[in-house]
Amino acid sequence: MTTLQEVAPREPAGVRREALYFAVRNGKLMAGFGIVLVLLLLGLLGPVLFGGAPNEYGPKPMTPPSAEHWFGTTTFGQDVFLQFVHGLRSTFAVGVIGGGIAAVIGMVVGFVAGYRGGIVDEILNMLTNVILVIPTLAVLLIINAYLGIRSVAVQGLFIGLTQWPWAARAIRAQTFSLRTREFVDLARMSGAGTGRIIAKEIAPNMSSYLFMTFILLFGGAVLIASSLDFIGLGPTEGVSLGLMLQNANQWSALQLGLWWWFVPPGAAITAIVGALYVANVGLDEVFNPKLRET
Amino acid sequence: MSLQVSELKVYYRTLKGDVRALDGMTFGLRDGEILGLVGESGCGKSTLGKSLIRMDGRMRHVGGTVVLDGRELPIGDDRAMNEVRFREVSLIPQYAMSALNPTRKLRRMITELLRSRGATPDLEELERRMSQVGLPREVLDRYPIELSGGMKQRMVMVISTLLDPSLLIADEVTSALDVSTQKAVARALLGFRESGYVKSMIFVTHDLALTHHIADTIMVMYAGKLAEKAPADVIVKAPRHPYTKLLLDSLPEVGVRYADRRLEGIAGSPPSLLNPPTGCRFRDRCPIAGEQCAEEPPVAELAPDHHVACWKA
Amino acid sequence: MRRYFGRKLLIYGLTFFVAVTVNWMIPRFMPGDPVASMVARANVTKPEAVEAMRAYYTSLFGLDQPLWQQYLNFWGALLRGDFGVSIWLFPTPVSDVITTAVPYTLALIVPSVLLSWVVGNQFGAYAARRKLLDNTVLPVGYVLTAMPYMWLAVLLAWAFGVILGWFPVAGGYSFSMRPNWSGAFLLDLLHHWTLPFLSLFLVALGGWAIGMRNMIIYELESDYSNYLSALGAPSRLIRRYAFRNAVLPQITGLALQLGVLVAGALVTEIVFAYPGLGSLILKAIQNKDFFLLQGTFLFIVLGVLIANFIIDIVYVVVDPRTRAGMAGAQA
Numbered sequence: 001m002t003t004l005q006e007v008a009p010r011e012p013a014g015v016r017r018e019a020l021y022f023a024v025r026n027g028k029l030m031a032g033f034g035i036v037l038v039l040l041l042l043g044l045l046g047p048v049l050f051g052g053a054p055n056e057y058g059p060k061p062m063t064p065p066s067a068e069h070w071f072g073t074t075t076f077g078q079d080v081f082l083q084f085v086h087g088l089r090s091t092f093a094v095g096v097i098g099g100g101i102a103a104v105i106g107m108v109v110g111f112v113a114g115y116r117g118g119i120v121d122e123i124l125n126m127l128t129n130v131i132l133v134i135p136t137l138a139v140l141l142i143i144n145a146y147l148g149i150r151s152v153a154v155q156g157l158f159i160g161l162t163q164w165p166w167a168a169r170a171i172r173a174q175t176f177s178l179r180t181r182e183f184v185d186l187a188r189m190s191g192a193g194t195g196r197i198i199a200k201e202i203a204p205n206m207s208s209y210l211f212m213t214f215i216l217l218f219g220g221a222v223l224i225a226s227s228l229d230f231i232g233l234g235p236t237e238g239v240s241l242g243l244m245l246q247n248a249n250q251w252s253a254l255q256l257g258l259w260w261w262f263v264p265p266g267a268a269i270t271a272i273v274g275a276l277y278v279a280n281v282g283l284d285e286v287f288n289p290k291l292r293e294t
Numbered sequence: 295m296s297l298q299v300s301e302l303k304v305y306y307r308t309l310k311g312d313v314r315a316l317d318g319m320t321f322g323l324r325d326g327e328i329l330g331l332v333g334e335s336g337c338g339k340s341t342l343g344k345s346l347i348r349m350d351g352r353m354r355h356v357g358g359t360v361v362l363d364g365r366e367l368p369i370g371d372d373r374a375m376n377e378v379r380f381r382e383v384s385l386i387p388q389y390a391m392s393a394l395n396p397t398r399k400l401r402r403m404i405t406e407l408l409r410s411r412g413a414t415p416d417l418e419e420l421e422r423r424m425s426q427v428g429l430p431r432e433v434l435d436r437y438p439i440e441l442s443g444g445m446k447q448r449m450v451m452v453i454s455t456l457l458d459p460s461l462l463i464a465d466e467v468t469s470a471l472d473v474s475t476q477k478a479v480a481r482a483l484l485g486f487r488e489s490g491y492v493k494s495m496i497f498v499t500h501d502l503a504l505t506h507h508i509a510d511t512i513m514v515m516y517a518g519k520l521a522e523k524a525p526a527d528v529i530v531k532a533p534r535h536p537y538t539k540l541l542l543d544s545l546p547e548v549g550v551r552y553a554d555r556r557l558e559g560i561a562g563s564p565p566s567l568l569n570p571p572t573g574c575r576f577r578d579r580c581p582i583a584g585e586q587c588a589e590e591p592p593v594a595e596l597a598p599d600h601h602v603a604c605w606k607a
Numbered sequence: 608m609r610r611y612f613g614r615k616l617l618i619y620g621l622t623f624f625v626a627v628t629v630n631w632m633i634p635r636f637m638p639g640d641p642v643a644s645m646v647a648r649a650n651v652t653k654p655e656a657v658e659a660m661r662a663y664y665t666s667l668f669g670l671d672q673p674l675w676q677q678y679l680n681f682w683g684a685l686l687r688g689d690f691g692v693s694i695w696l697f698p699t700p701v702s703d704v705i706t707t708a709v710p711y712t713l714a715l716i717v718p719s720v721l722l723s724w725v726v727g728n729q730f731g732a733y734a735a736r737r738k739l740l741d742n743t744v745l746p747v748g749y750v751l752t753a754m755p756y757m758w759l760a761v762l763l764a765w766a767f768g769v770i771l772g773w774f775p776v777a778g779g780y781s782f783s784m785r786p787n788w789s790g791a792f793l794l795d796l797l798h799h800w801t802l803p804f805l806s807l808f809l810v811a812l813g814g815w816a817i818g819m820r821n822m823i824i825y826e827l828e829s830d831y832s833n834y835l836s837a838l839g840a841p842s843r844l845i846r847r848y849a850f851r852n853a854v855l856p857q858i859t860g861l862a863l864q865l866g867v868l869v870a871g872a873l874v875t876e877i878v879f880a881y882p883g884l885g886s887l888i889l890k891a892i893q894n895k896d897f898f899l900l901q902g903t904f905l906f907i908v909l910g911v912l913i914a915n916f917i918i919d920i921v922y923v924v925v926d927p928r929t930r931a932g933m934a935g936a937q938a
Contacts, residue, residue, distance in 0.1 A: 137866065178850065192862075347837055385834075392831065396852065397852055411840065
């Protein structure tokens with residue numbers, strides 16, 4: 001609506017205030033971030049509040065949830081709740097590391113390809129497409145199989161190294177459309193360099209988009225990591241939600257009816273990833289007025 | 295009178311309240327008349343164009359009536375308007391370049407559109423009208439992406455007028471075109487009226503000079519209200535409203551050296567339509583505003599067909 | 608169009624080249640001595656297996672030869688279809704082990720991917736801009752698509768297998784049966800196939816429904832939709848056009864999701880001990896059978912590339928703009 005915008009010129013501060021106004025009133029956004037926040041706090045504080053080693057064998061195996069063991073125990077008497085809070089921690093860690101690395105690579109490749117264009121774009125685009133086509137999990141399987149000692153950080157690193165292509169493509173397309181805008185032209189004419197223009201002019205103008213991209217990458221990293229763990233290529237030390245599922249599967253929790261062993265970790269992954277997706281829809285509505293319900 | 299608009303009020307709903315984009319418009323349009331609708335961005339001219347055929351989701355019909363050929367149009371009722379659209383009122387949109395479904399060949403798209411409106415496609419007539427605007431019949435077997443911008447524009451013009459609507463709204467159809475193409479489009483529109491494809495037309499634009507070539511009558515809008523409406527020559531040669539005069543002054547003229555006379559826009563900006571000021575809305579920018587202007591000026595017919603809303607006119 | 612396919616084939620060729628190179632590099636450039644650690648970790652008791660392992664490692668790695676020679680040898684063996692010998696199922700060649708597993712994986716993945724795509728698109732398109740339906744399809748879709756594949760598999764196995772006892776929860780067919788083409792065996796196959804299929808289908812379904820819903824909304828906002836509405840076209844026609852146009856990015860989306868879908872199939876197979884590539888990978892990892900693992904990797908990459916190419920062909924058939932020789936498809 002060009003007519004309206006010119007009636008009331010919108011200033012950056014106004015846009016931000018308006019975004020905040022819609023953000024706190026957006027149910028999807030608030031609920032999504034709320035769920036993630038609760039689980040994050042549980043993962044951060046849980047291991048501190050409830051001391052003890054999560055993998056330590058206990059005297060009472062296979063007990064259903066009780067006041068003593070909130071989520072019951074495994075076949076080895078391990079406390080499922082203790083494993084759960086530690087697992088949440090690893091899951092968030094792998095999401096932040098994997099999603100963060102992928103976001104950084106995706107941004108660098110996307111910005112440079114989209115802004116520079118020409119031969120640089122051709123090469124980066126080809127690289128992006130090649131890595132995009134390779135099935136991620138298969139590559140990660142091979143890499144992790146040969147890694148003797150595996151940790152959450154290294155797992156996150158490799159996930160980040162393989163997950164970036166779609167983000168790079170999306171950011172490239174966005175950059176492409178911003179590249180010819182007046183304010184970018186103006187910056188270029190005033191002699192600003194490529195890096196400066198990207199950092200000062202282009203990135204801030206798509207900051208909401210970048211944030212949403214990171215959220216999706218985070219969710220993707222969590223899911224991929226859980227699959228790797230489940231196949232048996234998770235961290236060699238420690239606990240993660242995926243490893244809990246793997247152990248439950250390996251030690252026949254299903255056949256023994258130990259539902260409390262495999263329900264919580266999967267539910268937590270679903271809740272984290274699902275809440276992030278829903279929050280993302282909320283963010284989209286906040287930043288993209290067309291989508292708001294009237 | 296083919297079209298009679300009375301006291302039309304259309305507001306936009308926004309967070310901060312209603313934006314009074316159209317605040318009591320009254321005017322008429324005769325059969326066969328072409329009305330040029332001009333004004334700055336945000337004066338409500340596009341809103342008026344949309345209100346007559348299809349409001350967008352945030353627009354609300356607050357009051358007033360629109361009567362076309364003796365029948366009141368249910369402009370606030372999206373469903374009820376469907377009956378009228380295309381057959382009685384039609385539109386050449388601003389976005390003509392992207393108005394055609396990219397994945398249908400034109401022949402099929404047009405046939406499907408006509409059938410969906412219960413009309414029988416007449417391919418001969420279609421091809422005749424296409425050749426009138428210089429489109430070869432082969433175009434029908436192409437996808438929109440295979441057409442040039444000008445061809446798409448003309449194709450949309452032919453499609454929009456296929457059912458011989460009584461009123462055609464041409465919304466900023468020339469703003470995306472270069473000067474020679476603008477002329478061709480204007481000629482084609484005049485040709486459509488001559489051939490009887492459309493009875494009357496509202497030509498929405500911000501280009502006063504071009505409007506002069508095509509329109510019989512020019513209506514100048516300011517801040518959601520009518521400022522002046524008169525035959526095209528009268529508006530250009532003997533405007534009465536100070537706003538019209540300033541608009542004309544801001545136009546470049548052939549043969550005038552602008553080193554001597556600076557080409558100026560109108561100082562200031564239009565008032566917010568969120569809480570429009572009382573009285574004459576042009577008051578703050580008007581060089582001749584006085585005490586009296588604190589009251590809202592009524593639209594007065596100063597001469598036959600010359601309507602002005604100004605105390606000083 | 609030739610340019611379009613030429614470009615695609617170049618990408619796929621490069622991808623295959625990269626995959627093979629990665630496959631060759633990883634054992635050589637990971638820290639530690641691969642031969643010693645693998646022979647030690649393999650924990651094989653049969654002396655002839657240990658011997659064969661050593662022999663194959665030496666011939667495959669050819670550590671006495673210069674690197675470029677090793678690399679060329681690797682390609683040579685690959686092109687002859689020689690993936691080495693499985694250690695877990697010594698002395699069966701890796702290619703034979705893979706060939707027996709592939710039909711199960713394909714039988715699982717092809718129907719679930721295609722059906723979820725078709726049904727998800729229908730759901731999503733139908734729900735878009737219809738408030739009541741949208742309010743159910745959207746949350747359900749998000750929960751489904753956020754689920755780890757193996758978790759839904761475990762839940763289904765628990766509910767329909769363990770508690771209700773309607774379906775078996777392990778294997779591709781009953782232990783008491785030998786594979787043949789009798790009706791009883793095919794029925795048994797189908798019985799074992801149902802749950803893994805269902806869990807793959809459901810998780811993928813959510814993603815497609817959401818994607819389609821968003822695409823349709825985008826299309827309904829587009830200029831051609833507005834133009835048709837302004838001319839009073841019924842929403843049936845506008846929605847049909849929107850669906851047609853929204854399907855195109857969904858086809859591209861299918862290609863992009865292939866990796867995730869394959870990963871989903873692998874972990875689902877593991878839950879149900881379904882005798883496809885996923886279970887093979889698990890066995891390979893448990894038995895430190897690196898030949899088998901690497902062979903399976905290349906096989907999966909090849910499969911994904913072929914599937915990508917098929918999707919490209921379908922895209923050209925469906926999108927008139929690519930056929931008209933215009934730059935319609937950027938994917």
